[in-house]
Amino acid sequence: MNAPQPLRQQPDRPRMCFVVGPIGDPYAAHGTSEHESYEHHLGIFEQVIAPACEKYEITAVRADGIAHAGDINEQICRHVIESDLVIADVSGGNPNVMYELGLRHITGKPTIHIGEAGQLPFDIASIRTIRYQPSRSHLAGARREIESALEVGIRDGFELLTPARVVRALQTVDGPSSLEQSGSEEETMDEDLPGLLDDFAAIEDGLDEMTSHLGAITKAIETIGTLTEQGNVEILDLAQANAPASARLAAVVRYAESLSMPAEEMIAVSAAFAERMVTLDSGVRAALSLIEVTSPDERGEGTREFLEQLIALEESAQEGLAQVGFLGASARGLIRVSRHLRTPVKDISAAVKRMTSAIACMGEWAAKARDLLDTPE
Template sequence: MTTAQSLGQEPVQPQRCFVIGPIGDPHAAPGSSEQEEHEHHLAVFEQVIVPACEKHGITAVRADGIAHAGDINEQICRHVVESDLVIADVSGGNPNVMYELGLRHITGKPTIHIGEAGQLPFDIASIRTIRYRRMRSDLAAARREIESALEVGLRDGFELLTPARVLRGLQTGDGTAPHANEEDDDAPGLLDDFAVIEDGLDEMTADMEAITKTIETIGALTEQSNTEMLDLTQANAPASARLAAVARYAETISSPAGELNTVAGAFAERMVTLDSGVRAALGVIEMTPPEERGEEAEEFLEQLMSLDETAQGGLAQIGSFGMSAGDLARLSRHLRKPVKEISAAVRHLTAAIKRMGEWAAKARLLAGGGTV
């Protein structure tokens, strides 16, 4: 395994470990899933992480164990950036955890990943992660793996992860550091990473434009159908005539409804893939003085805010239709399939746009000269 020493990072003796990961709600109702999650992650902290750190003379603390008064968000960011060691439980890809992890990665300081098997985020799957299951024997094994990782890191140095290598101009291939005046033509730089993320955001923008057009198409077809149904009702047409009109409507929206669900699913997948990269990029911008950020960073922030505004508008449109989807499905069996497609698209978009809103909120804060 490549050591930090080979990358120019000397071994250090961490005195304090900050633990980032899901905490859950300690005040949740007894027996609820929220309480179970809180108890589970507390057990991982107390039974796995704390004793593993103590074996090497390291004190472990979570966000809920910070004793000092003050802005908790600022305190967490300081612990993430300044702590000698961070252990990150990435189970479930919690957005706050992924953002904090992105900040940590770019510091180049020692970081150990752990996570529940089957709950690891796709976008950091290439990074070595100590996996565990919710069984006593697995938790004990995870504790021993952390102890071993700490022993190796303290002896040989901790390995730099990709974001830190990029920022320090180090190679990502064989792990050797370049000479002071030597450049690797193939090694990605910070702007290269921004370009990759921006390409993904461009694709999401194209997805959102397609979604908006499809919603408009469905809306126009729905308006035509409503007019036809009103005319039939006023003419006291038989139920068979109205059923035939509904069947025609279902047929006309079937294709755009399927397309809407497909594009919304692709949009949500891109969101998951880009999430930690965007959050890490926002962390880089936050740690860069405003006067040194350059046009690329400002354009990146503007892109996040613009995409969020477009997405929020699209969600409002599709959401209003989704609210009436149940009534339409009960109107006729012909409508069940297209309504099912539209309802699935609403779910995809709602989850994705919520996360996008977090990007945009951070971007607005940074664009205004603020920090966390």
């Protein structure tokens, strides 16, 4: 008996390809891992993916190439779900990429996996992946493989890549899937498969790290508050004693110097906090989308804990935001006192701006989590 052929999406010529993969930071200092990652993956896009798509008159775009103004995270989700084709670079198993890929698999639309040899994540290793190595000849070969996959897909239809956990989620929404109707999937599915959130460990680790960052920010704010109170007392005493301007300036300089260390700590921690937010945001949103399409009976015990963690993190962040906002307003008034205060105040203001933006994303996570838990706002 011949083995059953993989299910395929009916042929439908794609016009738009959204490329999912690590992007890196184009503004990072040269020589850093972030900048090297940007250059490497930009090269893969420009030398491999875009030319292969262009051969079939398919427009390829990355997240950093989305031209329209608006919420970038919403735009990414829309492109992942709505694009005719997605090509996903799964090198290194980047959590952000993996959850965007999971969201894509739910749609059942055409998806092609590529990845650098030796860096393929274990949990999708069974899915056919076009492998490449960072050399000119290997990249040319990878481009030809993508072209071949596109040719076959356009002619015969694209294979449906649907992991078992996503099939199970779809069954709760639309009834039996085509795989279940074939009689092959339901019979072989293991009832002891990990729950949905077993795959969210990387996100949870990131959330724990963000909680630690919030604690460090709070500590820095408290230190700055104490130093400010002490500095104000000294400056006020000098003013009341009619001390010369030079004496009062010396006090301000001492105050500015005392602020330098906690201000630098704030800028460093807020940068790490914002960077982690960028890494996690699309992943958390994709995780929430997966939970939303999964029946409550199928979600597993870890789901509630994950959703409650999002809510608790946002509540803690809101408390810190009140302190950060007050500190930012106070810092802006200090710039006029002396030029010596400008550097620490600039650092404090930059940290406040980063934290405020990042915490706004947390509010959206928590709102969705509350909705999924069906708890009052």
